[in-house]
Amino acid sequence: MKKGLLLVLTSIMLLIIAACGTSGEGTGSDAEGENEGEASKTLRVVTDAAYAPFEYLEGDKVVGFDIDFINAVADEAGIDIKVENVGWDAVLIETEKGTSDLGVSAITINEERKKSYDFTVPYFLSTNKILVNKDSDIKSAKDLEGRVVAVQNATTGQVAIEKIVGENNPDVKKFENTNLAIMELLSGGAEAVVADNTVIEAYVENNPDKDLMVIEDPTNFEAEYYGIMFPKDSEYLEEFNTALKAILENGTYAKIYKEWFGSEPDVQILID
Ligand code: LYS
Numbered sequence: 306m307k308k309g310l311l312l313v314l315t316s317i318m319l320l321i322i323a324a325c326g327t328s329g330e331g332t333g334s335d336a337e338g339e340n341e342g343e344a345s346k347t348l349r350v351v352t353d354a355a356y357a358p359f360e361y362l363e364g365d366k367v368v369g370f371d372i373d374f375i376n377a378v379a380d381e382a383g384i385d386i387k388v389e390n391v392g393w394d395a396v397l398i399e400t401e402k403g404t405s406d407l408g409v410s411a412i413t414i415n416e417e418r419k420k421s422y423d424f425t426v427p428y429f430l431s432t433n434k435i436l437v438n439k440d441s442d443i444k445s446a447k448d449l450e451g452r453v454v455a456v457q458n459a460t461t462g463q464v465a466i467e468k469i470v471g472e473n474n475p476d477v478k479k480f481e482n483t484n485l486a487i488m489e490l491l492s493g494g495a496e497a498v499v500a501d502n503t504v505i506e507a508y509v510e511n512n513p514d515k516d517l518m519v520i521e522d523p524t525n526f527e528a529e530y531y532g533i534m535f536p537k538d539s540e541y542l543e544e545f546n547t548a549l550k551a552i553l554e555n556g557t558y559a560k561i562y563k564e565w566f567g568s569e570p571d572v573q574i575l576i577d
Contacts, residue, residue: 347386348384348387348407350375350388350389351388351389351409352367352388352390352396352409352410353393353410354390355392355482355483356369356411357369357507359371359410360372362390369565370565371409371411372409374409374428374558377561378533378549378552381551381552384544391405393460394481400422400536406539407535408533409533411531412534413531413532414531418534423535423536423538424535425533425545425549428532428558429531430529430574431503431528432502432521432523432529433461433499433501433526434499434501434502434505434519434520435497435499436498436517437490437496437497438496440516441497441518443496446499446522446524446526449466450469450470451470451476453478453495454477454495454496454499455487455489455498456479456500457481457500461529465525468525478495483504499526501529502519502521533545550576553572
């Protein structure tokens, strides 16, 4: 009889504990609801879609390695994004002001930019090279002294050539995008273009009729790494960093890289 009562009491107590547990969970799932609300916000990604093969227009669609890459990162993070082609100057301005949530545009991580932006870990190795006509006598960066050189404004290409010929040198012609700089070379308004190697190498390969060639100068043009760029103190930086590291390690990055460049990436140099 006594045993029976104890059993009933224990059962009641267990029921009470279980009920408390459920209501605790209830609070938990409310919080989860808020997180879901946050995650479903679509982040605005800005780019300069005149930089094949990283980002360019196919009709009115923005395509390229960077676009597949950022979609894979966002997917991994469970975050919705929308990529918008705003042009290079706006990529820099909007991401600094925070009207863009992030910028993906073959953007080099460097100390100067780190003062105004936050960057993820690196995702691509690059360097500046020189695009010239096949019959050009330009053999190195030093040969660019006294020549008219076209660059995209506010790029590391501009900084690299100005280091050699001096800032505000009128021989450095600055354009809103790299395609316009290449047009300047083709029309004879410049003798060279300084820009990221992958972009000018792809241009030469895709336009054999233009009789252009690429000169490298690792002594004067240093190795650079691209990163995803955020406004300072962005709440999204860490989530993207984690997701980026995950796709570097789980093979997704390598798959996308292979689709665009036809070879295996050196993922190790990005991770180290
Ligand atoms: N990687 C270079 C830089 O960050 C070129 C970027 C050009 C973008 N359209 O300055």
